[in-house]
Amino acid sequence: MTQPELPVVSPLDRGQGRSALSPKRPSEDTAGLADVFPYYAGFGYDWARALLKSLDVADTAVVLDPWNGSGTTTLAAQHEGFRAVGIDRNPVANIVARLRADAYLTDQKMTVPSAVQVGDSEFLDDPLCAWFTPGSTKRIREWADHLSSLPTGESGLPYVALFRSIRALTSTFEGSNPTWVKRAKSNEDLVTVSAADFDSMLMEQQEFIASRAIPSSDTPTPPVNIATALSDALPVANDCVDVVLTSPPYLTRIDYAVAYTRELAVLGYDISKDRTLRSALMGTTLIRKNTDPNLLIGETARSLIEDVTSHSSKASSGYYRKQVVQYLSDLSAGLDEVTRVTKDGASLHLVVQDSYYKDIPVKLADICVEECAMRGWDLESLDPYVVKRTLTSVNRAARKYKKADVSETVITLRKA
Ligand SMILES: C[S@@+](CC[C@H](N)C(=O)[O-])C[C@H]1O[C@@H](n2cnc3c(N)ncnc32)[C@H](O)[C@@H]1O
Known part of the structure; x- marks a missing residue:
């Protein structure tokens, strides 16, 4: 498949050259209440707000994030006056996203529970x-x-x-x-x-x-809908979303259920005994039994599977191949859903990070562009930002394979 031609201007520019704002969250980020809970967010609040502000859409627009995490998109959309829908399968993320959306409600008071009389x-x-x-x-x-x-x-x-x-x-x-x-x-x-x-x-x-609550004079009014659901079965009607702003899990072996295992334990989940939630999350290191063998994916994704399968290192043709296929299957099912729920002419803003499998580059941005093109999305811009510290660089075993800096890319697409 031929790569679509890249336009020169990004949607953040409005004709004034490339945006100086990187999507990457600063390490000490407090904007948009990011510091109330450390969530592995793909982009920062200021960046998300600037992006939404730059869009030429009606006030009645609906903004969706199908991988909403701690709710950067839903909060930014709410503060820009748009209706927002945030979906995530991790109930911990949804509690944080809901709190950030309700953060102007400073009267949330705690009452101390009485001690339970058992041993x-x-x-x-x-x-x-x-x-x-x-x-x-x-x-x-x-x-x-x-x-x-x-x-x-x-x-x-x-x-x-x-x-x-x-x-x-x-x-x-x-x-x-x-x-x-x-x-x-x-x-x-x-x-x-x-x-x-x-x-x-x-x-x-x-x-x-x-x-850290936002003063009530800034109280945003549009409704925010946050739901616990899977990106491959969005609880959203067909053709009703105007803007999708999201950062899906990357192919970097981040296991969101393990990352939030303590908070899930507070909610009563024991992921060491019940693997249902952990294996449902995209990017999980657990392999499900039911991945569709007739996966509909493009050339770039297919050649990644081939490269991983033929790599000489241990388990590449077994476990790691299955993990990559499972990830790509989840990504393509999520993009099918994004395509179903969006209106014609809707814009899709994806923030994704490339990575490495051993010494094989995982060109996630290229994969996403191609998968989206197969689903009727035209590429409007592709803005890469170099990422210095990645999970590849904190993982000692992976360091010997690291070949170059990886980039995080903001992909902007329009539904034809
Ligand atoms: C990169 S994070 C998104 C971070 C988000 N932008 C924020 O502001 O926090 C990706 C999110 O996808 C969620 N996720 C993973 N698999 C999912 C699935 N199958 N369906 C819905 N959400 C999923 C994870 O729980 C995680 O919160």
Whole structure:
């Protein structure tokens, strides 16, 4: 397939040369409440807002992010006055996205739950016992059970305060790869925290989040819809979306369920016992049994599968081939859905990162452009930004294969 010709002007430019704003989030980002919870976001809030502002669309436009994560797109769309729909399969991400969308509601107050009168051993089976002693787990679970009984509009702030507290207490379980969280190997590694200390930590975290709330004079009015669903089965009607702004998971072996395993444990998920959620996420390192063998993909994706399959390193033709096929299958199913729900003339803005499999370049931007072209999307612009620190560079084993800097690319397409 021939590569579509690249236009010179990007949609951010409005004829004034290329945008100086990189989509990459700064490491100390506070814009758009990005600091309330550390989420692996593909782009920053300021960039997303500038992009939406530059678009020539009606005030009634609907903006969709089918891989919405912590809700940068939905928040930016809301603040630019557009209706927004954010879909993500990770319930942790949706709690954060919902809180960011509701952040002007500073009256989200926490009430302290009463202690449950049962013995500590009742908590031995709790997924939080991967990091906490049963006695400490008991108080955390009391809080989590209490929050699960609150209406969604009231539970966001305390849930995120709970997530922040758990993270702070278990930071020693984070490795050099920020998306791979370890579990305690023995009872000595388990964290102990008294109920009183935990309660006051939670209150502090709550105050921090409340202090970051957006002043109510800036209260955005358009509705934001955030739903827990899969990108290959979007709960969205046909032909109703005007703008899609998104960053799908990359082919870099980030396992979102493992990255948020502690927060999922707060919500009652034990991903070490039930693999349903983890294996449903795009980019997962688990292999499903049901990937469609008749995958409809373009030349670039197909040649990546061939290159990985014929690589001399261990498991390339087995496990790694399957993982790449599974990823491409999820990506193409997601793009099918994006095509179904968008209006003719809609714009699609994708932020993706290239990477390497061993020494094989994974040209994700080229793959996306080609997959979109096969689905009737015309390329309007392709803006690459060099990424210095990637998961390839933090992974020691992968370093020997790293050949060049990888780029993150903003792809702009229009539905013909
Ligand atoms: C790069 S992140 C998006 C980050 C987002 N831009 C933000 O502001 O946080 C990709 C997201 O895709 C989600 N995801 C992975 N597989 C999915 C699937 N099959 N359906 C829906 N969401 C999925 C992950 O949970 C993750 O939140």
